[in-house]
Amino acid sequence: MSSFERRLSDGTRIEDLIDVDTREVRVRTLADAELHQIEMERIFGKVWQLLGHESEIPNPNDFMIRALGEDSVLVARDRNGEIHVTLNVCPHRAMRVCRSDAGNAPTHRCPYHGWAFRPDGAFIGSPVGGETMHGKLLDKKQLSLKKARVTLYGGLIFATWNIDGPSLDEFLGEMKWYFDMLFDRTDKGLEALGPPQRFVLRANWKSASEQSASDGFHAYTLHEWLGQLAGFGSGDLTSSMLGVEVTSKLGHSLRCMPMAQKFERGAALKDTSLSLAERLEILAPPGIIPSMAPELERHLSTEQIEQLLLQPPQVGNIFPNLIIEHVYVPQPGGKPLGLFAVHTYMPRGVDKMEFVNWLLAEKDTPQEMKDAMRKMGVRMLGTSGMIEQDDSDPWLDQAVLAKGAQARNITLKYQAIHNPERPSWWVGPAEVYEGFTKDDTQWNWWLQWRDLMLNAG
Numbered sequence: 166m167s168s169f170e171r172r173l174s175d176g177t178r179i180e181d182l183i184d185v186d187t188r189e190v191r192v193r194t195l196a197d198a199e200l201h202q203i204e205m206e207r208i209f210g211k212v213w214q215l216l217g218h219e220s221e222i223p224n225p226n227d228f229m230i231r232a233l234g235e236d237s238v239l240v241a242r243d244r245n246g247e248i249h250v251t252l253n254v255c256p257h258r259a260m261r262v263c264r265s266d267a268g269n270a271p272t273h274r275c276p277y278h279g280w281a282f283r284p285d286g287a288f289i290g291s292p293v294g295g296e297t298m299h300g301k302l303l304d305k306k307q308l309s310l311k312k313a314r315v316t317l318y319g320g321l322i323f324a325t326w327n328i329d330g331p332s333l334d335e336f337l338g339e340m341k342w343y344f345d346m347l348f349d350r351t352d353k354g355l356e357a358l359g360p361p362q363r364f365v366l367r368a369n370w371k372s373a374s375e376q377s378a379s380d381g382f383h384a385y386t387l388h389e390w391l392g393q394l395a396g397f398g399s400g401d402l403t404s405s406m407l408g409v410e411v412t413s414k415l416g417h418s419l420r421c422m423p424m425a426q427k428f429e430r431g432a433a434l435k436d437t438s439l440s441l442a443e444r445l446e447i448l449a450p451p452g453i454i455p456s457m458a459p460e461l462e463r464h465l466s467t468e469q470i471e472q473l474l475l476q477p478p479q480v481g482n483i484f485p486n487l488i489i490e491h492v493y494v495p496q497p498g499g500k501p502l503g504l505f506a507v508h509t510y511m512p513r514g515v516d517k518m519e520f521v522n523w524l525l526a527e528k529d530t531p532q533e534m535k536d537a538m539r540k541m542g543v544r545m546l547g548t549s550g551m552i553e554q555d556d557s558d559p560w561l562d563q564a565v566l567a568k569g570a571q572a573r574n575i576t577l578k579y580q581a582i583h584n585p586e587r588p589s590w591w592v593g594p595a596e597v598y599e600g601f602t603k604d605d606t607q608w609n610w611w612l613q614w615r616d617l618m619l620n621a622g
């Protein structure tokens with residue numbers, strides 16, 4: 166069947182859900198159970214997904230249970246230190262093999278009939294192996310847990326079911342130049358500041374995910390209090406939101422915000438001619454301390470370091486459902502504290518999603534700073550976070566409203582378009598837009614969604 170013929174059971178062509186010319190998306194995409202099933206196959210069956218950080222399972226035989234789309238997966242380190250991701254579903258009768266959330270085990274024994282598997286998913290045997298209670302027809306190798314492909318990036322564990330598909334580098338494309346500034350910038354790399362917060366919201370995963378594709382517009386209204394609390398004049402966040410957006414046709418994006426204002430506001434410094442070393446001393450990126458400067462130089466180009474210190478990425482996404490938050494939080498009477506978090510929004514049915522929130526810092530970040538980052542991260546983001554309690558409110562409403570007989574047929578509007586102009590001084594790759602955040606980044610997110618829904622095998 167050609168992509169143009171892909172239809173829902175009521176005859177609607179999937180390609181008609183998005184009007185490419187007017188940049189509109191049918192609201193029913195946020196609540197359609199049939200589309201949801203297709204997404205699980207064509208999107209979550211194909212793309213790279215973040216499952217955790219290797220620092221969560223540091224020792225041989227450590228494991229944790231995570232979700233890849235709506236599938237339960239076992240993320241385990243083998244005795245040689247290699248990390249594997251396997252489907253946590255027994256090939257005997259589809260029982261959940263591992264029911265603990267995390268732990269350490271050299272073997273994983275299915276609670277139903279006792280088939281046992283190694284951390285890499287290899288089938289070991291059944292409890293009465295001499296009787297070949299696993300049968301005589303298939304070779305033992307064919308009884309292993311289904312295995313995903315795994316790649317580590319800055320210690321972050323990414324996996325995909327698309328065994329022969331693009332590498333993670335290809336999947337990130339030209340945006341990797343920017344992502345490296347965040348994830349691959351020091352010798353020892355990142356670590357997770359404890360296990361992630363996880364909680365389930367009654368929302369469609371796409372509401373959170375398209376917002377994560379650099380929607381800055383909502384901050385002006387939804388987070389207005391933030392401006393008032395932080396003392397941004399009368400609470401008007403506009404000036405603090407002028408920056409440069411970078412985006413790719415692969416659906417990834419970042420908003421890069423100038424640091425000048427933060428130096429002035431946070432460190433009472435009016436001087437804009439600070440050297441890079443001075444900037445690193447006064448207001449370093451989250452988790453970075455000045456003594457890491459030589460490491461930054463080893464891992465990043467001069468252009469990347471300059472951008473990281475002068476106009477770093479602050480929010481953005483990796484398609485489809487990962488948000489990056491690399492932010493500077495004003496502190497009472499002092500200079501801002503940097504926070505680095507990534508979340509995934511994992512579907513749990515068409516109107517539920519699991520919000521997973523990791524807080525990150527460099528492994529060599531001083532413990533005192535890690536503690537402060539964790540404390541502030543919990544306060545601002547995730548379950549109890551002041552900011553993200555705001556964010557989740559519209560997502561919950563959208564999940565209910567998108568079911569309405571009238572509402573489902575109106576459209577979401579992505580018509581705030583930048584003139585596609587690249588500032589002459591910008592050196593990084595990808596599509597670049599300067600000014601107040603508009604809809605281009607989120608529109609690229611939808612184009613990539615559409616492409617996979619129509620063309621993924």
Ligand code: FES
Nearest residue numbers: 255257258275278
């Ligand atoms: S279902 Fe796992 S051993 Fe039977």
Ligand SMILES: [Fe+2]
Nearest residue numbers: 383384388556
């Ligand atoms: Fe927000």
